[in-house]
Amino acid sequence: xxxxxxxVRGTGRVASGPAPGDASAANVAAEASAxxxxxxxxxxxxxxxxxxxxxxGPALVLAAGLLLAPLxxxxxxxxxxxxxxxxxxxLATEVWVxxxxxxxxxxxxxxxxxxxxxxxxxxIAVPVTMGLALLFALLLDHLATRFRRFxxxxxxxxxxxxxxxxxxxWGFMYLPGVSPIRDAFAAVGLPEPDLMGPVSVFFAVAxxxxxxxxxxxxxxxxxxxxxxxxxxxxxARLDGCSELQLALRIKVPLIVPGVILTGLFAIxxxxxxxxxxxxxxxxxxxxxxxxxxxxxxxxxxFVTNDLYGGAATAMIIxxxxxxxxxxxxxVLQRRAFGGES
Amino acid sequence: MSAPAVTGRTAGRAGVGRDGRPTDRGTRxxxxxxxxxxxxxxxxxxxxxxxxxxxxxxxxxxxxTTSTLVPSFTGGFVENLTALxxxxxxxxxxxxxxxxxxxxGGAVAATIVSAAAxxxxxxxxxxxxxxxxTFLLIGVLIPGVILAIPQYLLLAKIGIAGSYWSxxxxxxxxxFSIYLARIxxxxxxxxxxxxxxRLDGASEWRLFRSVAIVPMVPGLITIFLLxxxxxxxxxxxxxxxxxxxxxxxxxxxxxxxxxxxxDQLNVxxxxxxxxxxxxxxxxxxxxxxxxxxxxxxxxxxxKG
Numbered sequence: 001x002x003x004x005x006x007x008v009r010g011t012g013r014v015a016s017g018p019a020p021g022d023a024s025a026a027n028v029a030a031e032a033s034a035x036x037x038x039x040x041x042x043x044x045x046x047x048x049x050x051x052x053x054x055x056x057g058p059a060l061v062l063a064a065g066l067l068l069a070p071l072x073x074x075x076x077x078x079x080x081x082x083x084x085x086x087x088x089x090x091l092a093t094e095v096w097v098x099x100x101x102x103x104x105x106x107x108x109x110x111x112x113x114x115x116x117x118x119x120x121x122x123x124i125a126v127p128v129t130m131g132l133a134l135l136f137a138l139l140l141d142h143l144a145t146r147f148r149r150f151x152x153x154x155x156x157x158x159x160x161x162x163x164x165x166x167x168x169x170w171g172f173m174y175l176p177g178v179s180p181i182r183d184a185f186a187a188v189g190l191p192e193p194d195l196m197g198p199v200s201v202f203f204a205v206a207x208x209x210x211x212x213x214x215x216x217x218x219x220x221x222x223x224x225x226x227x228x229x230x231x232x233x234x235x236a237r238l239d240g241c242s243e244l245q246l247a248l249r250i251k252v253p254l255i256v257p258g259v260i261l262t263g264l265f266a267i268x269x270x271x272x273x274x275x276x277x278x279x280x281x282x283x284x285x286x287x288x289x290x291x292x293x294x295x296x297x298x299x300x301x302f303v304t305n306d307l308y309g310g311a312a313t314a315m316i317i318x319x320x321x322x323x324x325x326x327x328x329x330x331v332l333q334r335r336a337f338g339g340e341s
Numbered sequence: 342m343s344a345p346a347v348t349g350r351t352a353g354r355a356g357v358g359r360d361g362r363p364t365d366r367g368t369r370x371x372x373x374x375x376x377x378x379x380x381x382x383x384x385x386x387x388x389x390x391x392x393x394x395x396x397x398x399x400x401x402x403x404x405x406t407t408s409t410l411v412p413s414f415t416g417g418f419v420e421n422l423t424a425l426x427x428x429x430x431x432x433x434x435x436x437x438x439x440x441x442x443x444x445x446g447g448a449v450a451a452t453i454v455s456a457a458a459x460x461x462x463x464x465x466x467x468x469x470x471x472x473x474x475t476f477l478l479i480g481v482l483i484p485g486v487i488l489a490i491p492q493y494l495l496l497a498k499i500g501i502a503g504s505y506w507s508x509x510x511x512x513x514x515x516x517f518s519i520y521l522a523r524i525x526x527x528x529x530x531x532x533x534x535x536x537x538x539r540l541d542g543a544s545e546w547r548l549f550r551s552v553a554i555v556p557m558v559p560g561l562i563t564i565f566l567l568x569x570x571x572x573x574x575x576x577x578x579x580x581x582x583x584x585x586x587x588x589x590x591x592x593x594x595x596x597x598x599x600x601x602x603x604d605q606l607n608v609x610x611x612x613x614x615x616x617x618x619x620x621x622x623x624x625x626x627x628x629x630x631x632x633x634x635x636x637x638x639x640x641x642x643x644k645g
């Protein structure tokens with residue numbers, strides 16, 4: 001991290017033009033690129049001023065066109081609506097409706113219900129994912145554990161499985177008739193549980209996410225652990241520190257930034273959950289088409305063709321997400337990003 | 342006091358007793374419970390994949406009638422595979438090709454864009470730099486899912502919604518990749534070399550190509566892989582953008598198969614074997630590429 005701040009500061013010299021080797025500079029430049037080497041003293045300071053913009057240019061153009069413009073467009077749409085003019089002739093015109101769409105969205109119980117379900121899902125998925133990832137990372141870093149390489153690779157494997165395919169796989173595994181979980185219950189004489197009932201479906205969906213993301217977070221945390229100075233452990237061990245104490249008192253506090261960052265991504269991921277419940281909807285009636293906020297927006301915008309209402313709801317979700325993640329960032333910034341940016 | 346400190350380095354790795362002597366037996370014994378927990382995690386990760394393999398061997402009538410974890414050897418696998426390849430005149434192969442096209446094309450473009458932007462942000466000081474970085478960082482926080490709908494509306498306005506470009510273009514911009522590229526460029530591209538190059542009169546573009554890119558390659562591979570997986574796994578963007586089946590990637594293809602379920606008797610069999618064939622190459626690719634990952638990048642723990 002220190003090299004980061006140093007180098008950023010060091011670039012201050014870029015714009016400060018050439019001093020000594022101008023003659024040779026002009027020579028090499030002339031053969032390197034076919035640009036005229038005429039007034040080197042005037043031209044050199046100009047180039048580095050333009051160069052950074054050429055490097056960030058493509059990203060800026062794409063970000064403006066594909067991130068900023070769509071957001072602005074949605075904002076505009078959310079204040080507009082369709083008005084059928086001329087009494088039933090079906091000539092619809094777009095008009096400015098002010099906050100109407102927002103009022104409609106915010107007074108719709110479906111929105112709150114979907115946010116509530118998303119919250120329940122997130123409260124299961126995020127802590128369990130992060131907890132398991134941290135646990136497995138610490139176990140991988142624990143010297144006495146066997147089969148570490150095999151476990152690391154195996155637990156990482158689900159990350160390669162697309163969310164919708166994972167939802168399908170688990171969906172089948174919950175389904176009566178093909179479910180090994182239900183079979184296991186039956187085998188020991190217990191009643192077969194309904195794995196996609198009104199309540200259990202929250203765990204069913206959360207489980208798909210947990211299964212898919214534990215390994216990725218585990219590897220990130222494990223890499224952070226590997227980056228810690230080993231000397232630290234040795235002196236602690238010599239002082240009689242047990243492996244458990246070592247993990248909880250030394251390792252965990254030192255990788256808190258990594259935990260926070262991965263946790264933040266897990267929360268952002270939970271806020272925008274869509275694919276998994278949408279796919280599992282094809283296998284169960286417990287998931288409705290407005291189960292989570294994003295499904296609600298999708299339904300409004302594309303199924304019931306209420307583009308304007310969908311836009312307003314999308315803006316509300318964006319706002320909630322931004323406030324939530326920026327707020328979290330602000331609280332955690334000093335620990336998560338260190339002195340960066 | 343100095344003697345244990347010297348041997349401490351090797352002894353510490355093998356496990357040390359209270360008296361400072363390596364205790365191999367103690368280490369093993371302490372490792373049983375952690376090992377069991379780790380193996381439970383491994384089973385949790387692998388059992389669904391095993392279930393998929395077992396289920397893919399079952400013919401049309403067997404899926405719901407035979408024991409779930411025991412594979413069948415009555416030729417169901419070949420039967421399913423043939424049916425899958427024949428489904429909708431080879432739609433599965435078309436979707437697979439599309440998935441590869443979107444993932445490789447989008448990830449290559451995103452990596453190039455991110456490399457340039459990350460390098461520009463890390464190695465130059467220019468007015469507006471902080472603004473540019475903040476603008477891009479906020480992009481990380483806006484859910485891609487929420488952007489997909491307005492992106493569709495906008496791309497529909499300019500008439501390319503439904504085309505390959507409507508999926509490829511949004512995949513090319515990845516704020517998170519730019520953030521990673523910036524951290525990485527700052528850590529591995531030496532200022533001294535850039536300065537020396539400037540004194541020798543190399544153009545800024547040439548410096549980027551011949552000084553900056555080479556040390557950045559491991560980080561760029563990571564960025565490519567992360568973006569590749571993100572696009573391969575993406576569902577909502579293509580689901581919203583595309584309407585013609587021949588442009589679908591695998592994820593949307595499976596969804597459409599599940600939705601026309603009832604008129605295809607063995608659709609579950611087809612989807613199950615399709616899932617298996619879709620994930621096996623990706624898992625193998627991952628295992629093969631493992632050594633090239635620099636996931637420490639993601640948590641920001643880059644050591645220059």
